[in-house]
Amino acid sequence: MASTPANTFAGNYLDRRAEARDAVDWAREARGDSGTLFVVSAGLEQLVLAEPAPDVVFLSAEHPLVHALDDGSLTLLGWFRGARCVLASVQAEAIEAARAALPATARLSELRPLAAQLPEDSAGLLAYARALSYWRSRHQYCGVCGSPTIATRAGHVLHCTNDSCGADFFPRIDPAIIVLVTDASGERALLGRQAVWPPGRYSTIAGFVEPGESLEDGVAREVFEETGVRVASVRYQSSQPWPFPSSLMLGFQAVAASHEIAHIDGELEDAQWFTREQIAAGTPMLPPSASISYRLIETWFNAGSAIPLESQPNVGRWTTPRG
Amino acid sequence: MASTPANTFAGNYLDRRAEARDAVDWAREARGDSGTLFVVSAGLEQLVLAEPAPDVVFLSAEHPLVHALDDGSLTLLGWFRGARCVLASVQAEAIEAARAALPATARLSELRPLAAQLPEDSAGLLAYARALSYWRSRHQYCGVCGSPTIATRAGHVLHCTNDSCGADFFPRIDPAIIVLVTDASGERALLGRQAVWPPGRYSTIAGFVEPGESLEDGVAREVFEETGVRVASVRYQSSQPWPFPSSLMLGFQAVAASHEIAHIDGELEDAQWFTREQIAAGTPMLPPSASISYRLIETWFNAGSAIPLESQPNVGRWTTPRG
Secondary structure (H helix, E strand, O other): OOOOOOOOOOOOOEEOOHHHHHOOOHHHHHHHOOOOEEEEEEOOEEEEEOOOOOEEOEEOOOOHHHHOOOHHHEEEEEEEOOEEEEEEEOOHHHHHHOHHHOOOOEEEEOOHHHOOOOOHHHHHHHHHHHHHHHHHHOOOEOOOOOOEEEEEHHHOEEEEOOOOOOOEEOOOOEEEEEEEEEOOOOOEEEEEEOOOOOOOEOEOEEEEOOOOOOHHHHHHHHHHHHHOOOEEEEEEEEEEEEOOOOEEEEEEEEEEOOOOOOOOOOOOOEEEEEEHHHHHOOOOEEOOOOOHHHHHHHHHHHOOOOOOHHHOOOOEEOOOOOO | OOOOOOOOOOOOOEEOOHHHHHOOOHHHHHHHOOOOEEEEEEOOEEEEEOOOOOEEOEEOOOOHHHHOOOHHHEEEEEEEOOEEEEEEEOOHHHHHHOHHHOOOOEEEEOOHHHOOOOOHHHHHHHHHHHHHHHHHHOOOEOOOOOOEEEEEHHHOEEEEOOOOOOOEEOOOOEEEEEEEEEOOOOOEEEEEEOOOOOOOEOEOEEEEOOOOOOHHHHHHHHHHHHHOOOEEEEEEEEEEEEOOOOEEEEEEEEEEOOOOOOOOOOOOOEEEEEEHHHHHOOOOEEOOOOOHHHHHHHHHHHOOOOOOHHHOOOOEEOOOOOO
């Protein structure tokens, strides 16, 4: 994929082998294979090793935490580092109860603050696991008739147990556009900030795509809604899975047709045009480097600067992951 | 949006004014405005005028079909051709009962077979209406706890009525990649066919993006899963809302790194490499021109042909919309 930069969480780290989901006895096979790697989720947190270097905790089928689970709490993720890999969704209390059988530094953690410290493939794997955990929690009952659902297709379809309904629910992804808008000269970038962010933090314009619009329609609508600026041209750059809880970030660069920041909608507290000089001097502070927002800003910055953004000594960066 | 061709259903035909959804009395205002345009959906069909030229049937607030509805069956779409526009979701039987108060040629119809005959803005409006109708039907009950939901934010959020749960459900879009793969020379295109299609019909490779993968990851995975071909580079082309029932088609062009069609997965019956000469001669038959699939094939074809695809006399085209 030489045409796109590697965004955090992106990458075919996992061989998903979708056809393996159709095997009726997939869970028995997974439990019978001593090489199967079980990844553990509790709610939106995952079991990780905190030290020496953060990584995923992989359990075997014989581990008491996995052994006690029914098959309906398992989801086949695919093959990771050559081994079959299965998501085990447990209650947080079960982890405490199994504490003695776990590595001493194992703990439940949210993915986002760990993302930059994890091996790339582990971060990608946990992004997938987190997205599926959240999705399963949101479809425990059928939205059409209210009956309970059961997991089928190795956990990738939630099926309504009411025979007269029988609706199937599939994993959900919410496409969101994120866009670096420049002025016609390319010298200034349009960044906005939310009121809940610490002072000085700005980021690119973003928002969810709505039904009935293309990505390009969504870019134009969001930029106008949030800032009153009209865009003249829109160019796709790259994409990033962003399972917080279920987004797919679709990164664009756009050139403005109008430059007046005519209004700010309720989502933003402020929006401004910033030059490279301002950014190099440390104001505004930029989002963390694991985000596609940073990548979009960096691409624009580096196209017009002899010293790349990464090597600028005074650039301000968020010290905590983006909210 | 000069950078992307206009795909059917794409285009900012509607001023959505998302902030208007927050007005608590939006439905009263809409009913009190004699200019409000009500679009009628029953299930996945919409009320259209069949003759003289197909178009949407717009009803006023006073029309008995609209008057009888409770506000919970309404969704604010936005402003269309300058007028406030509201989706009214009714039972098909209600339309029959109100037959005398409707234009003689009004009928319920699926959008897809009509798309090419509708005015562009009407097609875009109905694509949006259809997507929201389907989404609402799938979240009548809370997926977290099974309680009934109610419509809030002018029909754009379905809210769980169980106070101890209170989950909110937002409109859903399923991103799908669709890709025209060429060989390294650019002279041949990889097209596949499903067993249920009439003989001779082929189309581009497509499939849903999965959680935890970028669009580019999804392209590489789908092409390999369906044909065994590895892609070397992937380039985004354009996107298209495709509410059948809830897709967003993300069109790519890719260059193959390997050319052997090593296997065909269960989704396809056949996949082959085709030259421009074969396509110009009428084999395979191509998908309808309203689809992004056709657009992707056309872009590749025209880049290497003195006579554009549209002017080729013998090109085979599907006579019915794509299944």
